[in-house]
Amino acid sequence: KLNKPHQFWETQPMPNINELESLKPGPIQEGILADVRKDPFNLISKFEWCNVDLRNEEQAQQVYTLLKENYVEDDDNMFRFDYSIDFLRWALLPPGQHPDWIVGVKVNQKLVGFITGIPVTLHIENQQTKVKMTEINFLCVHKKIRANRLAPVLIKEITRRVHIKNMWQAVYTAGIVVPTPISQTRYYHRSLNAKKLIEVGFSSLSARQTIARQQKLYKLPEEPKTQGLRAMKKKDVAQVTKLLNEYLKQFKLYFKYTEDEVKHWFLPRKDVISTYVVEKEQGVVTDFLSFYNLPSQVIKNPKHTHLRAAYSYYNVATQTPIVQLMYDALILAKNEGYDVFNALDIMENEKFLKELMFCPGDGQLNYYLYNWKLESNMLKPEEIGIVLV
Ligand SMILES: CN(C)Cc1n[nH]c2ccc(-c3ccc(F)cc3OCCn3ccnc3)cc12
8 A cells, every 4th residue: 555654755766775875876777668658657537648738828827727726835834836827938848848748637627737847967976977867847736636646646657758768867856855865955035025024924023123123134235236247138148158067067966058058047037037147348248146036825814915036046156256146136136026035055055145144944955866876875955056946
């Protein structure tokens, strides 16, 4: 009976505690294309598989509503992510996307289950090891039909669709701990709109604190400090690609980006992704910062329906001190109307979190590699060079 904790995950190629020493680094299970099922996994009656076309407004709306009402909440069930349709198209329609990797389950034409994959090339622990794999995200089952064991079937089906393309690994993140994290990172929040954060219950005042005091404490200048800071444009793509690929080599887990991928992931999109470059000397880009827009719905609050949150994406500081670059990111995010700026303690983020007055969040984000044993059992957050939205 699949109802013991992790009963499903114990059937999957993930290192378990007592294998951490014995498994050799690399794939845990050999992938054999001939053994891959050609037909989709069976679903309970009335449930049907569908490939969701996010370019189709109606289907995109169905995904939006399913996630808005049933996707990830914080530990106190006060906030739930509210990914916009434009954001989902950005996150799930990158270059090289496979249409059958946007997987839905419908009952009477209503979307009740969802899971996605996008193709990535992940560099693992050193220059030589690069693996074509999938980045899994947006696993969601409607609240009303949970405990039907639909999630394991969604996972097995997208795994089958990845195997059919002769790919045998995956990377994903989750707030929960299942077998077996490769890294446990923590998230931090920097207040931009102290009054609103208190009104929605995100922050709370201790006895000696007042709203006015908090506003003063987190106050930011009107304009960024760094000379030559401006929104990224198409003409910057080549330089941003070189800066990013060079910068990421220092980490043990990172993607390599083509110029096409940099165009997709970094060119500014209103209310989705903001990227700013530093061009001091004419035509020379030396640094860039980026953050994405992911509001959370405030589940029950008389005054506010949403918390506007900016999430640190990739930031490359080669000439500008990282603390100054990120201080400018806070100013830019405040000016774009965000209430809070979030960041994980991955990459070099530890260097600015304290100094810029970020506060620790109440949970963690765990990174996972499917069917891969690392040389080192766990990676430190600062060794992680990938951000999953
Ligand atoms: C990554 N991607 C897979 C979405 C995802 N899934 N599970 C999660 C658990 C935490 C975070 C997260 C990551 C960075 C961060 F600064 C704050 C976060 O969560 C705050 C708590 N919260 C949840 C909903 N509204 C607020 C993301 C995720």
